[in-house]
Amino acid sequence: MSxxxxxxxxxxxxxxxxxxxxxRVVANVQAVQDATFTLSRGEIVGLVGESGSGKSTLxxxxxxxxxxxxxxxxxxxxxxxxxxxxxxxxMRREMxxxxxxxxxxxxxxxxxxxxxxxxxxxxxxxxxxxxPAQIAELLQMVGLSxxxxxxxxxxxxxxQRQRIGIARALAVKPSFVVADEPVSALDVSVxxxxxxxxxxxxxxxxxxxxxxxxxxxIVEHLCDRVMVMYLGRIMEFAPSRRLYGAPKHPxxxxxxSAAPIPDPSRKRERILLTGDIPxxxxxxxxxxxxxxxxxxxxxxxxxxxxxxxxxxGHYKACIRDVL
Amino acid sequence: xxDDPLLxxxxxxxxxxxxxxxxxxxxxxxxxxxxGETLAVVGESGSGKSVTxxxxMRLIDPPGxxxxxxxxFRTKQGKRVDLTVCTEPDMRRIRGNDIAMVFQEPMTxxxxxxxxxxxxxxxxxxxxxxxxxxxxxxxxxxxxxxxIAAPEKRLHEFPHQMSGxxxxxxxxxxxxxxxxxxxxxxxxxxxxxxxxxxxxxxxMRKLQMELxxxxxxxxxxxxxxxxxxxRVAVMYAGRIVEEGRVDDVFRSPKHPxxxxxxASMxxxxxxxxxxxxDAIPGSVPxxxxxxxxxxxxxxxxxxxxECDAVIPALAETGDGxxxxxxxxxxx
Numbered sequence: 001m002s003x004x005x006x007x008x009x010x011x012x013x014x015x016x017x018x019x020x021x022x023x024r025v026v027a028n029v030q031a032v033q034d035a036t037f038t039l040s041r042g043e044i045v046g047l048v049g050e051s052g053s054g055k056s057t058l059x060x061x062x063x064x065x066x067x068x069x070x071x072x073x074x075x076x077x078x079x080x081x082x083x084x085x086x087x088x089x090x091m092r093r094e095m096x097x098x099x100x101x102x103x104x105x106x107x108x109x110x111x112x113x114x115x116x117x118x119x120x121x122x123x124x125x126x127x128x129x130x131x132p133a134q135i136a137e138l139l140q141m142v143g144l145s146x147x148x149x150x151x152x153x154x155x156x157x158x159x160q161r162q163r164i165g166i167a168r169a170l171a172v173k174p175s176f177v178v179a180d181e182p183v184s185a186l187d188v189s190v191x192x193x194x195x196x197x198x199x200x201x202x203x204x205x206x207x208x209x210x211x212x213x214x215x216x217x218i219v220e221h222l223c224d225r226v227m228v229m230y231l232g233r234i235m236e237f238a239p240s241r242r243l244y245g246a247p248k249h250p251x252x253x254x255x256x257s258a259a260p261i262p263d264p265s266r267k268r269e270r271i272l273l274t275g276d277i278p279x280x281x282x283x284x285x286x287x288x289x290x291x292x293x294x295x296x297x298x299x300x301x302x303x304x305x306x307x308x309x310x311x312x313g314h315y316k317a318c319i320r321d322v323l
Numbered sequence: 324x325x326d327d328p329l330l331x332x333x334x335x336x337x338x339x340x341x342x343x344x345x346x347x348x349x350x351x352x353x354x355x356x357x358x359g360e361t362l363a364v365v366g367e368s369g370s371g372k373s374v375t376x377x378x379x380m381r382l383i384d385p386p387g388x389x390x391x392x393x394x395x396f397r398t399k400q401g402k403r404v405d406l407t408v409c410t411e412p413d414m415r416r417i418r419g420n421d422i423a424m425v426f427q428e429p430m431t432x433x434x435x436x437x438x439x440x441x442x443x444x445x446x447x448x449x450x451x452x453x454x455x456x457x458x459x460x461x462x463x464x465x466x467x468x469x470x471i472a473a474p475e476k477r478l479h480e481f482p483h484q485m486s487g488x489x490x491x492x493x494x495x496x497x498x499x500x501x502x503x504x505x506x507x508x509x510x511x512x513x514x515x516x517x518x519x520x521x522x523x524x525x526x527m528r529k530l531q532m533e534l535x536x537x538x539x540x541x542x543x544x545x546x547x548x549x550x551x552x553x554r555v556a557v558m559y560a561g562r563i564v565e566e567g568r569v570d571d572v573f574r575s576p577k578h579p580x581x582x583x584x585x586a587s588m589x590x591x592x593x594x595x596x597x598x599x600x601d602a603i604p605g606s607v608p609x610x611x612x613x614x615x616x617x618x619x620x621x622x623x624x625x626x627x628x629e630c631d632a633v634i635p636a637l638a639e640t641g642d643g644x645x646x647x648x649x650x651x652x653x654x
Contacts, residue, residue, distance in 0.1 A: 262588050265574070
């Protein structure tokens, strides 16, 4: 029933660290390792993980905003990693990104009209005469008055800027949007406005959204399925309700129990992870989570656990069946 | 035992005289912190919560100034001091010794040029008058207390060699080295990941019990408030709009802003996915264009005509629970 829009296979991204006398590659940061998953048309998938888990790098690698080291990204049946020049540019119309920082991601010297009109111009989607009407329509769609079009970014609040960033991404009528922490920089009361907007637009336009976030409550609220990353690897991928209701991976379990819940009457047992995330330059052998895992057994150090289906549609990368 | 509060702030006003106009960041805040309790101050950016905590430490630089109000504090010697008027040498003795502060940024609040040991030992030598050797061994004890493994080795490391969580532990070690009566923690876990945040909050709770210290916890995260606070003060546009016991305020909030904040958070396992969040419309008013009456009125769904005319006083709605709303009975 669900139609596949995006297929990511064995995607890998290494950032070389150069140093020494001849500026040789002395180490690699293994930002994303062997990411394999598919997204269906019209679904909204959450990607959660702590800083350094590789979630932003994964999002950007799919769009080729950073060039992946190896793997395949099949979008609408075409492997986009081989595309060049004009072909890639045309493909970019289908896939857009909304950035985290509503202050840094809009050019302060451009008017709102110019910011939203730029993708229309580049992709030749509207003639000069048609543009004002389309810009007005986009502004209305994200809940801003078209009267604002001559203003500059500094005249807007954080929430309004994020609306502008969303309008810019939607200007080219993409089918797929990566939203990279779009509400993290906003105040709680404004966060809810933007979450509602993303939800409405996703339904209206049947967008496929990869929603990158570290706020677990918002992801639970918004997403159909959720992917959990740790140290460059996908640890668990499951429908939201299953992942939050009965997490199957020890890391997901710890992550969920660590998130503070805004309800003082809920007292729960907390699984406190000891230590810090290991360096992605030198990740542990075998399972990357084993150094902080309370269920770890000697075998965990031997092999990298594959992401396997433990229940229909529920995947985890852990060799232990029962926790 | 003392019945009187450790810290009593009365009608504090801290204003910033900027070129476009006067910013009344803190505009008549009164609050009390008792020995050993945790008061959470929650609010969004620009609500004045951080300026309140900086005012207590008297770390307000020009163009900012404390223009009114008193901050009474009981020192370890039992002396009552008004921090807004006491001399700078007195203030210096209180800072770090009686009242310590932990900031949000574990990346920038340590000096990158000195090792963790230097920085902890400096605080110990300064406030407790210990000699260097003794200070270093106390520093190692403090690091062990905040849960850092191999403290002797870590003492010789520089901040850049440590992770964010570790740096925040070092900051807490420095803050606690003089066993302060009051710890002001300004967004202590905001820059940290959730698993590390859980460790730090757990640590603060444990140390609070051991040292019987009061905590003034400034945060924007209602989850952190629910887990840490015994009482909570909700700030909006420079004023406290609601205050009470955490359980009471979360169970039956008596101010529309608090109601809005709680409703705008997604509820865990509500099963109501696809339901929309109850967002508060609009945004915080500009400090140069404050509404004449209740500062929340323009965004409030309960607002009446009177709300634009007068600034409501804090009304007692129940046992130790106050709200700055004319209509609290109707909510």
